[in-house]
Amino acid sequence: MENLVEVRDLKVEATTDSGRRVEIIRGVSLNIAPGEIVALIGESGSGKTTIALTLMGYARAGCRISGGNVRIAGKDMVTLSERDCAAIRGTEVAYVPQSAAAAFNPAKRIIDQVIEVTRIHGLMPADAARQKAVELFRALSLPNPENIGGRYPHQVSGGQLQRLSAAMALIGDPKLVIFDEPTTALDVTTQIEVLRAFKSVMKKGGISGVYVSHDLAVVAQIADRIVVLRNGEMQEMGTTADILTRAQHPYTRELLAAYEPKPRGDETVVEDSEVLLEVCCLSAGYGPIQADGLPLIRAVQEVSLTVEKGRNLGIIGESGCGKSTLARAIAGILPASSGTIIFEKRELAAAVRQRSRDQLRQMQIVFQYADTALNPEKSIQEILGRPLTFYHGMRGKQREARVGQLLDMVHLPKSLRHRRPQELSGGQKQRVNFARALAAEPKLIICDEVTSALDTVVAAAVIDLLKELQRELSLSYIFISHDLSVVEAICDEIVVMYGGRKVEQITPAQMKIPQHPYAKLLFSSVPKLDPGWLDALELDPELVRTYGQN
């Protein structure tokens, strides 16, 4: 069978602002047969999206394809003129972006945007295109397929929007669809629906696909073959089963190892468990205060939890369930409207400003995005040095020595101290972010999705670091995440939140099985490395209806 896509010795180079040329793709070759789905997997910066974009003859601003060729159905996208490429885009090759929310125009109705491709290429009259769109909506199992197109992008959920953007890609009957991390921004419960819809449409239409992702478990469900990339070079290529069971390359093995469940051992169980933090009936929210003394939008309602010394509490739930608001309320960033917070046997004031400096020192919060949590205009030394001066009055040589120790603790070289945050990698930034919290010498660290923005392998390393620091410094963590495997790896207790309320508390060490229906759905929705997992998975339709689409 002739290959639909043939990439030979592809090279892409970028020009930096000092005029230096950097090769970002260094001679990649791959084939895609008709009807086959190939996954490109690798850490951020490995060139997977860049390769995917070259399949449309496109290179991002500042980049250019410097060598090799990309043949789609016999036509070389590298040598074709821009006008010829434009004719192929949308009709033969289509693209589904990572953030559907950013890809839709908020001011136009969805249906007009979905059929735009047929209008641009003059494929069919508008009425026929509308009908076809409705069929696609049905095939992608969108609710209310006849009328959903009449809505505006903000009137549908994130998972629905992602499927609608797939409909936009499929309406021109492409031979090849490029999916660029289409489920990365979705919750696990929504991700399943979207993956299933993609898989069935692609199989039915016999369409070839390129699936770009950093999540091996997701890729295992949808791809026939997997290409592992690193630093713009192909590390390994094989069928999904081969890669999962007989990985050759060390990097692939590292990727796989990051998925192995590492349940938390009993080594840190403290005998005389002492309560460090006790939260009682905490409510918090946004908007003006109503007559009953509660805010208009109640993001967190009557949540109670306790954290013991040297033990960790995990909080999981989908986006919008109020887990981050809970963290902010405990830290005092968003003052709680009712309820009490008892820390070290003393009640804490609701707002940061009313808490004493020592109380603030003992409870530190680490945010998800190290990019926005570190001041870009300050050197690492200044960032780490400020809490040392502020809390401990350190100056000069003493402070410098302590900054060195902190960098050591988080396994960063001391030479980084004069750099600015943007000169560090994502994992390094998150380590600095964490070192700043450590500088205060806290007893409790609230980690708000600290690994969500990181690649699997990097995230696993950060989790290992957190465990190691806990052993050395007898810290406690509140670990907030939507990723169950991460929480399981580090926490002694897990609180499941849904709709602003705590629905269940689970102790993984005791292998307690979740009882609450939402917790059940959440636990069963986490993708497994087994390629047959998605097809074999049977979710209670009742549960999915109640909790799946919010």
Add this chain to the structure above:
Amino acid sequence: MTPSITLSQKFGYRFSWVGMIGLSIVLFWGIIALIAPHIIPHPVGEIVDEDYFGAISSRFWLGSDYLGRDMLARVLMGARYTVGISLAAVSIACFSGVVLGMTAAVVGGWLDTALSRFLDAMNSIPSKLSGLVVVAAVGSSITVLIVTLAVIYTPGAYRFARALAVNINTMDYITVSRTRGEGIFYIIGSEILPNITGPVLADLGLRFVFIVLLLSGLSFLGLGVQPPYADWGALVHENVGGLPFGAPAVIVPSLAIASLTISVNLLIDNLPQKIRDRSA
């Protein structure tokens, strides 16, 4: 762009040649303002030419004015007033505007509302008109001019700085320093200011141009710098009678105003950019 590459290799900054032209003209006028008393060929107030509106000659490089005074000396000395008064006024306006703007953004609440509404109200008064009224009422002196110009341009600087600071204020690193228990002055000075310096400097340049033009306008109307001293606006005003003769006395100060304002604009549009790629 050869000059930009040599600079980039030395300092890690990229600077376009347009920006360099702007910078050199601005520097030229700055140096003139400093050393003018030592280089003028004739005293400023003395009538040295027997003719008025004299043409360019080897003795009077830029001709003479309506009284027969040396134009070169008057333009060079005028630079002192135009550059000096504008610089003082723009520094005061931007300093107070930026400090108030950052404070309003960080503190928020009623302070923000009160400050914003008050300065909005001030902003709604036409600048030329209020300048005229104040100078006409109080009388013209260099101090009055500086204070008036500064007050007129403070609300704009405030608006600009507040808008920038509000964006920075929502960043997580500001939240981190708040939860650390930092005071407002630390947050303003150490966390926000370094992140808005670039745009604030650009705004300062633009505001400087506005002030030069307003000062020249006031002087042209006779309300600015008073005789026998003259800034460039006043020079245009007093020599406007030479226009029918095509006298250099009216053209030269106009060109001086134009060259300064345009080059400041060129400079702030092409400020040196830091090169992020360090490995080159």
